[in-house]
Amino acid sequence: MRRLPQLQWLGAALFAAALLIAWQLLAERQIISPVFFPSPSRTLGELWRQAAQGELWKPLGETSLRMFYGWALASLLGVVLGAAIGSSRAAREFLGPLLEFLRPLPASAIIPPAILFLGLSNEMAVAVIAFGAVWPVLLASVHGFASMEPQLLEVSAALRLSRAQSLAKIAIPGALPEILAGARVSLAISLILAVVTEMQASQPGLGQNILLAQRSFRSPELYAGVVTLGLMGFLINHAILALERRLLRWRAAPA
């Protein structure tokens, strides 16, 4: 049943190319409106122009930075809170119901109050991103810390490790796989919320650019922005997967 992998790759590439060519032809013949569906060549041309003239990098950097700050804050908060809740029953009982209520709240719903407190600012954007992105890391680290091997706890007691030592040497490495998986989901959420806050609060970045492109009906620019965001989503997902593999190499060692 084995087939050449090259052949499959070729089939997949042909299919994707066929879709793009069909789109190109339909748009050129004006069978689909080129205002709403500009041909792929115009979108790619626009993307190429932006990259060549250096217009692309500034908004890309701004969006990435905003996403990264929010994500870093969310990860820090998530791991600290998660460690507290995961290793203490009292903390779980006091905070659990409150967090259960807050978690399903759409993260964008805290944009209006955040604007009230922080104005239309970058801090507001970062706070909203952190609020939305904290949950996957938090849940993962609660679970990671709560499900520590009892034998490992005994070992750390026998070695008379201090609380900080046992945290650094046993609890965090043990919870790391789950935390990293949570952090990957958080990063995807951070990108979404970075775009949302840029659109809502007129913060500079890719999100604002595509909204402005829409308002002036510059559709190739709009599509170029969507493609850039898609590429970003793809790249960050793969970057963190690579990081996971690297950090968790020790787990792959044969038992």
Added chain:
Amino acid sequence: MRRFLRGIAIPALAVALWETGSRAGVLPMDTFSRPSDIAVAFAGAFADGSILVATWQTVEAALAGFAVAAALGILVGALLGLSPALERVVGPSIDAVRPIPSVALMPLTLLLFGFGLQMEAWVVAFACVWPVLLVTAAAVRGIEPRLHDVSRTLELPFASQLRRIILPAALGRIVVGLRVSVGISLVVAVTVEIVINPRGLGYGMIIAQQSLHPELMYAQLFWLGLLGWGLNVALTRAAGRWHAFAGADAEV
């Protein structure tokens, strides 16, 4: 009982501090508002029905988008799951579209449909289709091969194969994907309303904030919290019941 008291302790304390702080003039009214005012605004929004209208607008868009996503996701997912060759050819194209953040499509659907139900529902549909599609493809791929042998022996036409054999066998896992999507649908609908679309609860919150009615904004935020929480609880219960049923079924 102790668990309940502990769970409610921090929120109750926060609300009490909030109310007294605001009455003592420590917390500025224009940002913090005041719990008692928020309660009045909450009751008022229900009394004049405005919050119910906004809720329906949000839920309508979320449901419409979810329905499209569920239908498309199950159909395409089942096809990809049934034919590994098709999946290898089409899969990479799908993987290329999937990482686009759903919210990036807002300007696009606005361009296509203008403001209103449709643009919101299509963004919701794009966000919701992936969990259903991926789970369905995986579930259909994992169907016991003997079931396929049976349908081949019975020479069932494809439509009844799908209805009688494939969907029932994969349904237990498809439900998991659907559940994830329902949760996403509400979140995305509210997001679209907050950012662009002038309808529903999200827009109501933005307008309340901009017209300096923080108490109304907080009332709507609380209501959204209740909705999200209620939906989550309902889905968890429903999934539990479904698994009890499906599990019993699988034993036979």
